[in-house]
Amino acid sequence: DAKTTQPPSMDCAEGRAANLPCNHSTISGNEYVYWYRQIHSQGPQYIIHGLKNNETNEMASLIITEDRKSSTLILPHATLRDTAVYYCIGGLNSGGGADGLTFGKGTHLIIQP
Amino acid sequence: GAVVSQHPSRVICKSGTSVKIECRSLDFQATTMFWYRQFPKQSLMLMATSNEGSKATYEQGVEKDKFLINHASLTLSTLTVTSAHPEDSSFYICSARGPRYEQYFGPGTRLTVT
Numbered sequence: 026d027a028k029t030t031q032p033p034s035m036d037c038a039e040g041r042a043a044n045l046p047c048n049h050s051t052i053s054g055n056e057y058v059y060w061y062r063q064i065h066s067q068g069p070q071y072i073i074h075g076l077k078n079n080e081t082n083e084m085a086s087l088i089i090t091e092d093r094k095s096s097t098l099i100l101p102h103a104t105l106r107d108t109a110v111y112y113c114i115g116g117l118n119s120g121g122g123a124d125g126l127t128f129g130k131g132t133h134l135i136i137q138p
Numbered sequence: 139g140a141v142v143s144q145h146p147s148r149v150i151c152k153s154g155t156s157v158k159i160e161c162r163s164l165d166f167q168a169t170t171m172f173w174y175r176q177f178p179k180q181s182l183m184l185m186a187t188s189n190e191g192s193k194a195t196y197e198q199g200v201e202k203d204k205f206l207i208n209h210a211s212l213t214l215s216t217l218t219v220t221s222a223h224p225e226d227s228s229f230y231i232c233s234a235r236g237p238r239y240e241q242y243f244g245p246g247t248r249l250t251v252t
Contacts, residue, residue: 059240068142068231068243069182112181125172125184125197126241
C-alpha cells in the first residue's frame, strides 16, 4: 500500500462542509484511493473510493488531484454523527488480489455543535 | 452498503480457554474476508486474509496455530483464539471484500481474557 499522510485532527462546525485532505505521493497509476471511517468502538465503515476522476455518492465526494498525489474527502453537510476517525488508504489495486488494508493513524474529525 | 455481522459482540473468558468468533456477510457472498484486531488507542492491524475453501494467509508475527481461521462458506468465516491469554484481549474486527474491492466491516468483538 502507498503511504498516506493525513492531519491528526480537524474540527468542523455542524452543517458546514468538512474537507479532509490526504497526501499519497507514492501512489502508482493503477492504485486506487479508498476512504473509511471509524466511529468510536465500532467497526470501520466504507465511504468512497476513486482512481482518477472525482467521485460522489450518498455519503461524500472525493476530489483527486490531476497528478494523483493527493485527494480530499468532502462531507457536504456535516452532522454530529460524522464525528469519527477518517482513514485514507492508498495503493490498493482493485483489479488485483485481495489485499488487506493498512490503516494509518487517520484524521480525527470532530463536528462541533 | 453491504451488511456484515459478528458474534459475539463481547466475550469474557478465562486464561487458557478458547474462543470462537463468527463473521457473516448477510446480503452478499464474500470470497475473501479479513480479520483485524485493534488495541486501545491504536489503529486496526491486519491479522489474516481468509479465502473461501482454502487456507488463510497470516500477516507476519501472527501465530497461525493460535488464531485459527476457517472460511467454510461464501458467507461465513470464523476466528478461534486458542489458549487465550490476557495479552490477547483486544477488539477483533472482520471484514468482507465487496465487488469493487471495497471492504465492509463487522461491528467488532471485544475479547477480554481474565
